[in-house]
Structures are given as structure tokens and as C-alpha cells.
Amino acid sequence: MGLTSNKVLVLAIVVAAALFIGTVWLWPRLARQSWRAVSGRVGLMLFTQVALFVSVGLAANQAFGFYASWADLFGTETDTGVVVDHSVNGSTGGPLQVVSTSDVPGVRATRPETGGQVQKVDIVGRTTHIGAPAYVYLPPEYFQPQYRKRTFPVAVVLTGYPGTAKSLVTKLNYPSTAQRMAKDGQMQPMILVMLRPTVAPPRDTECVDVPGGPQAETFFAKDLPDAVLSHYRGGKQPGSWGVIGDSTGGYCALKLAMHHPNVYTAGAGLSPYYKAPIDPTTGDLFHGDKKLRNRADLWWLLRHEPAPDTSLLVTSSKVGEHNYNDTMKFIERVQATNRTRISSIILQSGGHNFNTWRREIPPTLQWMSGRLVDH
Template identity: 85%
Template sequence: MGLTSDKVLVLAIVIAAVLFIGTVWLWPRLARRSWRSVSGRVALLLSTQVALFACVGLAANQSFGFYASWADLFGTETGQGIVVDHSVNGSSGGPLQVVSTAEVPGVRAKRPETGGQVQKVDVVGRTTRIATPAYVYLPPEYFQPQYRTRTFPVAVVLTGYPGTARSLVDKLDYPSTAQGLAKDGRVQPMILVMLRPTVAPPRDTECVDVPGGPQAETFFAKDLPDAVLSHYRAGKRPGSWGVIGDSTGGYCALKLAMRHPKVYAAGAGLSPYYKAPIDPTTGDLFHGDRMLRNRSDLFWLLRHETAPDTSLLVTSSRVGEHNYTSTMRFIERAQATNVTRVSSIILDSGGHNFNTWRREIPPALQWLSGRLTDR
């Protein structure tokens, strides 16, 4: 049974309940002061506590999508994905391969022409050789005959760290949200490319071109757009692409839009931070390269480099988010450039979690759609 399986959670709850009942039932028998009775009480208490913590942990993981599998949880998942050749003649099919297709969760429509489609894909960077899985949402219009010659704007959607790409589909509901907004005429039909910024798991690369390591920034700035354009009717003109993400993905979204405005015309950071951290999950990202470190600091970019001609959206909460003060400083700094356009969503309260981001995603997608061209 998989880590995110409902059966695993139910089993953990049953075990915890049995241990709790057993502790209450056996406690009088273990009331003596002998070493066996004391050991029995300790064992029952520890077992019950572990079972309860397991229930809470499994429930939290199902809600927030921190880990996708047991291997992901224990850090034994180190593979960078497998390229699957789906071409008829067995020849190379390009940098993007479709692995499977599915209906959009929460949308009652069997045909892609009316309900859109979610495709699981494998992407391999031609220049970076980074391989990573992703999900692609195609709106219903993509499959309708009257739009067969039309290209569509693209929004790259990034998770936090560690995150799972699947959580963007069925936890944060990006495809169904985008489709509902488009149906109501509040956003234009867009292609969503959903993946996690952790393209070299389990390492958190913070979308940095690590010297001698994964070239994560180049992957997102060059390889990913090239792969998507090679396979889908995506917009090729400047202004056709945007990027949005939460937490680590929010930092990456802002950085990509600021450092590569000719690729990403707009970037939305939900609960972002503004400087790449160095901790056990990232390792040494900069290898003593001071300029690389500086250019991973978004405040430094606004102070020392030419202000990027791009649009940025940042979100925070007055109560519940640790980034509120830095977000207000970032807004002030970006406004002072008179070039970089900045918008914000500031909630009265909301934590660093999926519930908060689900409140911010609909207006953020509307904002992003309004800044992307449709051809």
C-alpha cells in the first residue's frame, strides 16, 4: 500500500485505536512495581504515541502532499525519471514524452473537447540533461476543431519543497480552477505545465545553476519551454509564458520572471521568500561564487541590476505568514524601479499551507491570464 493510500491511513487509525483501548484495558494489570509491569506500561505508552503521531503525519501528508511515496519519505528516491519512447517507429520522440492521459479531476466531462485533459509527461532537458516528470493541463479549446490552428499561452506551475507535482492537480486543483475561470470568462484558456522545482531529488536546488551540479535555472528558462513548444501548440511570442508557484516555487517563479523576462512575462509567488537559503536540503549551491549568490537574492537584483521589464505578483497574510514584512519591503522596492510592475494579494490571516493557497490561486490565475498574450 502506498504512502498516500487511504487504506494506509485507515489501518494506522485502527492500530492507534486498538492500542489505546488495549492500554486502558491492560493498565490495571500492569499497575505493579515489578520491572515487567513498568516495561509493559512504557511499551504501551510509546506504541500508542507512535501510532497517534503516524495517524497525524499520514493525514497531514495526504492534505499537503509533502511526500509521494515511501521511497520519497525515506530519501531513497534518487532517480531522475525515465524517458519513455512512444513513437511508432521506436525513434526518439523529442524532449517531452506523454506517459498517460486522464480526465480533469472534479470536472464532469468524459471528452477532452468539453472537459479538457491532464497528461502525465516526462521531460528531458536537451542542454541540461535534467529529466523530470510533470503534468500538463490542456483546456477543452485545445481539442476543439475551431481552435486547431490557435496557439495557447502557458503557465508553468511550481510546487514548494519537497512537494509533489500531483498535488498541483488534485490538492491545489489548478486544472479544475483554470477551467472554471475560463468557463466564466474570467481567464483565457491556458496550458498549465505543473511540476516541482526539485528537478534533482532529493536535493533542493532553489532553481539555481549549481556550479558542477544540476543546472536548474537553465532547465526552467530554456529546456522546459523548448520541450513544451516541441510538443504542444503553445505560444512562441514574447508575452505568451508566465510562471506561478507557492513557497519555494513562489521564490522560483519570481526569480525566473525577473532574470528571464523575455521568457516569462509574468511571475506570481504565493507565500514566497526572496533569497535562496543554504541548509542541509540545498547543500552548497554557490561554491564560493559571490555573484551567483547575489543574483539569487531578489532584493539584490532590484538594487544592483537593471530593473526587469516584467510583471510580478506576491502574496502574504498579516497574521500567519512569516514573510509579511519582507513582502511589503519587496513591493516597495519593486515600485521604486518604475519599471518592474508589482501587484499583491494580502490576506488578513492565513498560514503557509494549501488552504491559504487555494484562496489565492483563483485571483492569481486571473492576474496571470491578464498579462499573457493568446497567440
């Protein structure tokens, strides 16, 4: 049974409940002062607490999509992707392979022409050789005959760390939100490419080209657009691509838009931070390269490099988010550049969680739509 299986969660809850009842039932029998009775009380309390902790942890993982599998949880997911060449009997070769297709969750439609489609894909970077699974949302217009020659704007959507790409589809509801808003005329139809920034699991690369390691930034700035455009009718002209992310993905989105404004004309960071951390999950990202470390610091970029011609959106909450003060300072610093455009969504309250981001996603998609062009 998988980590996200409902059966695992139900089993954990049943075990916790049984241990709790057993503790209440057996406690009077263990009230004596002998070492056996004391050991029994300690054992019951310990196992009950562990069972409760496991149940709460599994429920939280179900709700927020931190880890996709047991291997992901314990850090044993280290295998790199394998390139599989397919014949021309229905599937296409190249750096992007479609694994499966499905309807858009939450959208009642029997055909992609009316409800859109979500495709699960595998992407392998031609220059970085990084392999990453992703989900691609195609709007209904993509399948309609009158739009068969049209290209569509593309928004790359990134999770936090560790995160799972599937959570963007089933928990944060990006495809169904985009489908509904386009249908209501609140945004233009767009292709969404949804994946996590963790392209070398379990390591958190912070979208950095690590010296001698994963070239994560190059993957997102070059390989990912090349792979998507080799398979889909995405916009190839300047102004056709944007990037959105939450938490770690939010930092990556802002950095990619600032480093590569010729690729990403807009970047939206939901609850972002503004400087790459160094901790046990990242390892040594820079290997003593001061220039690389500085470029990963968005504060340093705004002070020492020409302001990029791009649009940025940042979000925070006055109560519940730790990045509020930094976000307000970042807005002021970007405004002082007189070149980079900055917008914000500031909630009165909201924590660093899916519920908060679900409130910010509709206006973020509308903002992104207004800054991307189709051709």
C-alpha cells in the same frame, strides 16, 4: 501499499486505536512498581504515541501532498530519468513524452473538447539532461476544430518543497479552477505545465544552476519551454509565458521572471521568500561563487542590477504568514524601480498551507491571464 494509499492510513488509525484501547485496558495490571510493570507502561505509552504520530503524519501528507512515495519520504529516490525513444506509431519522440491522459478532476465532461484534459508527461532537458515528471492541463479549446491553428499562453506552475506535482492537480485544483474560470469568461484559456521545483530529488536546488551539479535554473528557463513547445501549441512569441509557484515554488517563480523576463513575462509567488536558503536540504548551492549567490538573492538584484521588464505578483497574510513584513518591503522596493510591475494579494489571515493557496489561486490565474498574450 504506497505512502499515499488510503489503506495505509486506515491501517495506521486502526493500530493507533487498538493500542490506545489496550493501554486503557492493561494499565491497572501494570500499576505495580516492579521493573516489568514500569517497562510495560513505558512501552504502551511509547508505541501508542508513535502510532498516533504516524496516523497524523499520514493524514497530513494525504492532505498536503508533501511526499509521493516511501522512497521520496526517506530520501532514497535518487535515480535519474531514462530517455525512452518511441516509434512514430502514435507517440512522438523528443524531450517530452506523454505517459497517460485523464479527464480534469472535478469537471463533468465526457470529451476533452468540452472539459479539457490532463496529461501526465516525462520531460528530459536537452541541455541539462535533467528529467522531471509533470502534468499538463489542456483547455477544452485546445481540442476544438475552430482553434486548431491557435497557440495558447502557457503558465508553468510549481509546488513547494518537497511537494508533489500531482498535488497541483488533485489538491490545489489548478486544472479545474482554470477550466471553470475560462468557461465563465474570467480568464483566457491557457496551458498549465505543473511540476515541482525539486528536479534532483531529494535535494532542494532552489532553481539554482549549482556549480558542478544540477542546472536547475537552465532547465526551467530553457529546457522546459523547449520541451513543451516541441509537443504542444504553446505561444512562442514574447509575452506568452508566465510562472506561478507556492513557497519554494513561489521564490522560484519570482526569480525566473526577474532573471529571464524574455521567457517569463510574469511571475506569481504565493507565500514566497526572497532569498535562497542554505540548509541540509539544499547543500552547498553556490560553492563559493559570490556572483551566483548574489543573483539568487532577490533583494540584491533589486539594489544592484537593472530592473527587469516583467510583472510580479506576491501574496501573504497579515496573520498566519511569516513572510508578511518581507513581502511589504519587497513591494516597496519593486515600486521604487519604476520598471518592474508589482501586484499583491494580502489576506487578513491564512497560514502557509493549501487552504490559503486555494483562496489565492483564482485571482492569481486571472491576474496571469491578463498579462499573457495569445497569437
